[in-house]
Amino acid sequence: MLNVSGVSRSFGGVYAVRDVSLSVADGEVCGVIGPNGAGKSTLFNLITGHLAADHGRISFLGQRVDRLAPHRRARMGMSIVFQAARVFRGMTVEENVMVGAHGHTRAGFAAAALRLPRHQADEREIAAEAADALARVGLAEWADRPADLLPIGQQRALQLARALCARPRLLLLDEPASGLRAEERERLATLVEELRAAGLTILLIEHDVGFVTRLADRVVVLDLGRVIADGPPAEIRSDPAVLAAYLGQAS
Amino acid sequence: MSAFLTYLLNGLAVGSAIALIASGLVVIHRVTGVVNFAQGTFAVVAGLCTSSLLGLGVPHGVSEVAAVLAAALAGLLTGLAAVGRPGTSPLSSLIVTLGVGVLAYAVEIVLWGDQPRSAPGLAGSVTLAGARIQTQHLLVIGVAAAAFALLALFFGRTYLGKALTACASNPYAARVVGIDVRRMGLLAFALGGLLGGIAGVLVTPLRPISFDTDVTLIVNGFAAAVFGALTRPVVTLAGALLLGVAETMAAGYGYGAHQLEVALGLMLVVMIVQAGRRPAISQESA
Numbered sequence: 266m267l268n269v270s271g272v273s274r275s276f277g278g279v280y281a282v283r284d285v286s287l288s289v290a291d292g293e294v295c296g297v298i299g300p301n302g303a304g305k306s307t308l309f310n311l312i313t314g315h316l317a318a319d320h321g322r323i324s325f326l327g328q329r330v331d332r333l334a335p336h337r338r339a340r341m342g343m344s345i346v347f348q349a350a351r352v353f354r355g356m357t358v359e360e361n362v363m364v365g366a367h368g369h370t371r372a373g374f375a376a377a378a379l380r381l382p383r384h385q386a387d388e389r390e391i392a393a394e395a396a397d398a399l400a401r402v403g404l405a406e407w408a409d410r411p412a413d414l415l416p417i418g419q420q421r422a423l424q425l426a427r428a429l430c431a432r433p434r435l436l437l438l439d440e441p442a443s444g445l446r447a448e449e450r451e452r453l454a455t456l457v458e459e460l461r462a463a464g465l466t467i468l469l470i471e472h473d474v475g476f477v478t479r480l481a482d483r484v485v486v487l488d489l490g491r492v493i494a495d496g497p498p499a500e501i502r503s504d505p506a507v508l509a510a511y512l513g514q515a516s
Numbered sequence: 517m518s519a520f521l522t523y524l525l526n527g528l529a530v531g532s533a534i535a536l537i538a539s540g541l542v543v544i545h546r547v548t549g550v551v552n553f554a555q556g557t558f559a560v561v562a563g564l565c566t567s568s569l570l571g572l573g574v575p576h577g578v579s580e581v582a583a584v585l586a587a588a589l590a591g592l593l594t595g596l597a598a599v600g601r602p603g604t605s606p607l608s609s610l611i612v613t614l615g616v617g618v619l620a621y622a623v624e625i626v627l628w629g630d631q632p633r634s635a636p637g638l639a640g641s642v643t644l645a646g647a648r649i650q651t652q653h654l655l656v657i658g659v660a661a662a663a664f665a666l667l668a669l670f671f672g673r674t675y676l677g678k679a680l681t682a683c684a685s686n687p688y689a690a691r692v693v694g695i696d697v698r699r700m701g702l703l704a705f706a707l708g709g710l711l712g713g714i715a716g717v718l719v720t721p722l723r724p725i726s727f728d729t730d731v732t733l734i735v736n737g738f739a740a741a742v743f744g745a746l747t748r749p750v751v752t753l754a755g756a757l758l759l760g761v762a763e764t765m766a767a768g769y770g771y772g773a774h775q776l777e778v779a780l781g782l783m784l785v786v787m788i789v790q791a792g793r794r795p796a797i798s799q800e801s802a
Binding site: 367431 | 676692
């Protein structure tokens with residue numbers, strides 16, 4: 266599904282990500298963990314296209330994407346949930362989610378402006394998908410509220426609904442658990458488990474080791490911009506290099 | 517009484533023309549977050565084009581449509597200059613549109629000279645309840661009403677309208693859901709040019725247009741658009757009609773020299789009131 270090979274990116278001579286390779290298989294939940302400054306966010310931005318790599322190649326669905334603009338990658342099926350609340354202000358929760366469907370709408374401008382039947386059909390389909398996505402993340406009763414007035418946990422749920430409405434092939438979650446209260450975190454974990462059960466491929470970048478090892482089939486550990494371990498959660502937890510770099514530091 | 521009605525109807529026509537200018541501002545701001553100060557220029561370009569084409573013997577209808585398309589092209593070119601490079605901040609783009617407006621002066625003077633030009637429109641007038649109104653005025657009102665009905669439906673009711681609004685609200689997140697923000701911005705500028713062009717073509721028969729008419733047009737249009745916080749078409753229309761009627765009344769009852777001051781004063785009041793409120797769409801830094 267996703268293949269990152271030998272990717273590097275430096276800022277002013279300092280490598281944020283150095284020769285990183287990882288792959289995510291179809292239907293897999295892959296977790297990326299690492300201490301602060303390990304290069305997780307840089308890696309995330311390289312995959313989504315918000316940063317360009319200095320070296321290496323990234324392919325998605327068998328196609329090279331490392332020169333494609335972010336919106337092109339999104340249209341191929343990469344859906345993203347950010348750590349920061351990136352909702353569309355001045356719109357309702359439902360409208361926010363409907364915008365997520367933009368990538369797979371067919372009718373063009375003329376059809377929309379003139380309200381042709383083809384567009385009407387699109388519109389109904391999207392409204393149904395949006396309602397479905399909102400119900401899935403538990404925001405159904407908030408649909409008509411202004412999106413920017415939601416608390417942070419629900420703004421993240423909203424982003425998740427928006428991402429689902431885009432019919433993702435690969436769901437990318439950037440620090441989804443950060444800033445959430447315990448019960449919100451639990452609800453998120455349950456949701457990710459449901460999505461995994463439904464066969465969705467997920468790349469989960471997260472600081473919280475417990476959260477990742479619970480949800481991921483496989484965990485990649487970054488430290489100082491390099492991959493120091495890659496394997497099932499049980500192995501990772503007992504890997505000496507990981508303990509030294511990350512867990513040891515935390516305890 | 518019939519004088520009052522005449523002023524009111526004429527005022528609505530003037531307001532409708534202002535509304536068409538303002539609609540272009542709203543469309544562009546709503547999608548790109550940019551205040552397009554070259555908006556009046558689009559109307560001037562269209563007005564000068566029609567007058568030239570009609571002067572060359574090109575028939576009515578063809579001339580007007582060609583002039584509107586020329587304005588849409590001017591809009592697209594302005595868009596390329598202002599938002600063509602990804603990552604340009606709305607403030608930098610605003611300065612670019614000012615620059616485009618000044619550059620347009622030079623081009624217009626070279627092509628058309630600095631004398632005002634006019635063009636024939638619909639002749640004749642109609643009498644409504646004792647008030648006379650020019651047919652051209654009725655045309656302006658009709659076109660503005662149709663344009664606003666389409667805009668309100670488009671932005672308010674369609675997901676594509678939402679997608680366009682999303683571009684200005686949060687360009688970063690818009691890209692993430694697969695929206696080509698740059699393309700949408702260019703499209704908004706072309707549409708803004710089209711709307712400005714329609715305004716120009718309709719106004720030229722009513723009042724001669726010269727290269728610097730854009731200042732009057734943009735001041736009035738901007739005053740109406742701030743009324744709708746630069747984002748809401750229907751409120752903008754209301755603001756434009758109010759402004760048109762106020763100006764015509766002021767002129768009709770003997771303060772003809774102060775039309776622009778009425779617009780400026782109204783704009784100032786609205787901006788002060790708006791500044792105290794939360795903006796409808798605020799941009800998050802990406």
